[in-house]
Amino acid sequence: MKQCWEQVAGGVTAPRGFRAAAVRCGIRQAEGDDLALLVCDTQGAAAATFTTNRVAAAPVRWSRRTIRRGKVRAAVVNAGNANACTGARGLRDVEATAARAAEVLGLRPENFLVASTGIIGRYLPVEKLLEGLPRAASLLDPSIEAGDRFARAIMTTDTVVKQVALRCDLGRGSVTLGGATKGAGMIAPGMATTLSFLTTDAAIERPLLARLLRRAVAQTYNRISIDNHMSTNDTVLCLASGLADAPAVRDGSKAAERFEAALTELCRILAVKIVADGEGAKRLVRIEVVGAPTEAAAVAVGRAIADSPLCKCALHSGDPNWGRFVSAAGYACRRLDEARTKLYIGEVLAYAAGAPADAPISRLAEAMAGREVLLRLDLGLGKAAATVWTCDLSKEYVAINADYHT
Known part of the structure; x- marks a missing residue:
């Protein structure tokens, strides 16, 4: 297929209908923000893939159930603690996170996917996270700068920010896709790899988005490896606002082919950025x-x-x-x-x-x-x-x- 996309400025806030924010709440020792919010302004479509590791973190267990309900339109992400191997307490902390986020944003807990990254086997200092959520909510903004702060806040051992945005020509109008990812170690094929958040203003039904995302992930995130060690927290989330000035993407259409090509390219760029930033790597x-x-x-x-x-x-x-x-x-x-x-x-x-x-x-x-x-x-x-x-x-x-x- 002839290339139907071009790279544009920004990341997760490049498409219409998305706001992001980040604050520091003290979960990780390093300087910088460690709590991030991403919100879609509409109840559009959402799809996700998760780790296939049988030792799955509490946020993954919560999010697997939540995504099936078809109501996800936002994500809460923390860095510095994976909330993995934390038993029933870890799951309660995820539930408390979603409940608090819903309260401050006027949404419902099932509207949130929760993701965590950091050290495994330590309990999440959830009180710090809950205290930080109102501050993060007050800073939600659709600017490119807000998207940049989101991308920085989810970093752990990363040395560079990993984000990209593409504009895709569907033939009768165009849509924008954006994304941010993190990861530099514990990277292996097997589902996705690491935490990745993708956005688009395309109008698309959830089953089609889920199918296209699975295929894109299979050809990109599942084809990278730094150390052949699959994470407990791997998540790729894709949210669609439907606010682009373009006809809906329909199954079997030329527009769907073009959208899939752009989505796959978005995932490829982000996945390769992960490998290029591999811990200690120079090639x-x-x-x-x-x-x-x-x-x-x-x-x-x-x-x-x-x-x-x-x-x-x-x-x-x-x-x-x-x-x-x-x-x-x-x-x-x-x-x-x-x-x-x-x-x-x-x-x-x-x-x-x-x-x-x-x-x-x-x-x-x-x-x-x-x-x-x-x-x-x-x-x-x-x-x-x-x-x-x-x-x-x-x-x-x-x-x-x-x-x-x-």
Whole structure:
């Protein structure tokens, strides 16, 4: 499909009908805001995906039930405490959060999705959160600056703000999509990854939005990995206000195709921002697997390379030790045939027909030396393809995570 979107300024408040706010209530030790609100001014459509981890945080358990009721139009997010592995008390704290948010905004608890990020296994200081909600509600604003504060408030070990907005041409009018995400560690494919909040002013029915979101997440958030460790709190929420000056997005229409393309691109940009900001990472790695017998096989090969500590260490040092990449593909794809397989590092052929190619090591090293590295593996077995994104593994990653709890 021809590109039907363009990037515009802002994040979650770029589409019509959304207000955001953030305040500091003292949940995390670091400076800055740690409580964020996002509100849709209409009772539009909402869809979400959540972690598939059997150890799911209290906010996820609450939000899974709430999203099915079809009334979600706002989100309360805190950083600094995951409210995970906190038992019945954790769930009571989520219920109290939703009740207090509903009270100060004149809504109902079922209108809220609740999300938390931070350390696991510590009780949420819910009193601080409840005290901060009225202040946050009083600051709700539709400005780009308010959206920026929202995106900053949900950060934990992130080093950069992760947000984006796109304008999508539907053919008969345009809609805007915005998003903010956080994440730099504990990132693995398996549902979504991390916390992500997406907004749009498109008019769209909830079942269609849910289906399009699931497909977008499968191709983007589920194709990234930093450390192959799935979080307890993963959530992707998408809210639609329906306030764009454009016809409704209908199932099976050209407008739906265009909207899905833009939604997938929005998710891809945000997902790649997560990997690019991986804890301690200095390289963003794109692994393109082509010529696979099935898409699932292509994804499996990409993930095997992305999750291998040996591959990630080679990527960190820029060492063209390409045998690690090929061997990872070999154990991930049972049908792999060395005689058909080719590996490119950047545009340089490193391996073909079961043997080293003629490229000098210096050219391969040069192809691995930049901030962004491309690995392209052609299995020669079919027409299926997939892309997986990852980063390198550094000493800094070990230091960050060795000392995270203390």
